Amino acid sequence: GNSVTQMEGPVTLSEEAFLTINCTYTATGYPSLFWYVQYPGEGLQLLLKATKADDKGSNKGFEATYRKETTSFHLEKGSVQVSDSAVYFCALRHPGGKLIFGQGTELSVKP
Amino acid sequence: DAGVIQSPRHEVTEMGQEVTLRCKPISGHDYLFWYRQTMMRGLELLIYFNNNVPIDDSGMPEDRFSAKMPNASFSTLKIQPSEPRDSAVYFCASSHSGSSAYNEQFFGPGTRLTVL
Numbered sequence: 001g002n003s004v005t006q007m008e009g010p011v012t013l014s015e016e017a018f019l020t021i022n023c024t025y026t027a028t029g030y031p032s033l034f035w036y037v038q039y040p041g042e043g044l045q046l047l048l049k050a051t052k053a054d055d056k057g058s059n060k061g062f063e064a065t066y067r068k069e070t071t072s073f074h075l076e077k078g079s080v081q082v083s084d085s086a087v088y089f090c091a092l093r094h095p096g097g098k099l100i101f102g103q104g105t106e107l108s109v110k111p
Numbered sequence: 112d113a114g115v116i117q118s119p120r121h122e123v124t125e126m127g128q129e130v131t132l133r134c135k136p137i138s139g140h141d142y143l144f145w146y147r148q149t150m151m152r153g154l155e156l157l158i159y160f161n162n163n164v165p166i167d168d169s170g171m172p173e174d175r176f177s178a179k180m181p182n183a184s185f186s187t188l189k190i191q192p193s194e195p196r197d198s199a200v201y202f203c204a205s206s207h208s209g210s211s212a213y214n215e216q217f218f219g220p221g222t223r224l225t226v227l
Contacts, residue, residue, distance in 0.1 A: 032214075042220060043202055043218030043219050043220050043221050049215070097159070097166070097206075097208065098159055099144075099156075099216060101154045101156075104153055
């Protein structure tokens with residue numbers, strides 16, 4: 001079946017450090033892929049998305065590339081800020097319309 | 112648009128009581144999703160609707176849980192009777208199938224339920 005696996009957190013970084021959060025998926029066909037972010041006390045918000053192989057999603061300095069050969073969609077940011085502290089969820093879209101989420105990775109950025 | 116609206120934001124109740132959570136999706140959206148989030152289990156999809164019809168309720172934990180969507184602008188998730196293990200944050204989300212292949216889901220702020 002379809003599933004998403006993320007690297008375990010929490011991830012703790014200093015401000016301006018480079019960020020990578022790994023995400024791999026198992027799916028039939030070529031699903032759309034997403035990264036959602038959840039700030040403390042809030043619901044999830046879409047951060048970026050990609051719909052086909054080699055697509056790169058980007059937003060707010062974050063990037064992720066849809067890699068079919070490695071079934072991966074790793075999230076990266078070149079220089080994190082304290083305001084990026086949140087929980088990040090990787091997800092794929094099931095053909096029926098629902099999203100399959102990973103377990104989430106907590107990011108904490110220290111000044 | 113006001114976004115997805117959930118009420119109440121916080122609910123504290125005693126074991127055995129009935130709990131009703133409410134959701135108003137974004138106007139024009141035809142999909143509605145109910146999720147539960149806990150530290151132990153992460154984010155779980157409970158049930159989702161398309162055009163007010165339940166499509167997949169395989170995530171509903173047991174018969175104590177029920178969900179309805181009487182019209183396009185309102186849905187409820189009911190727990191009867193509630194148990195301490197139901198304590199969690201419950202999110203409602205909605206999306207529009209006709210917009211693109213992405214089907215971005217828009218999440219509400221959640222209801223934090225505590226069952227004592």
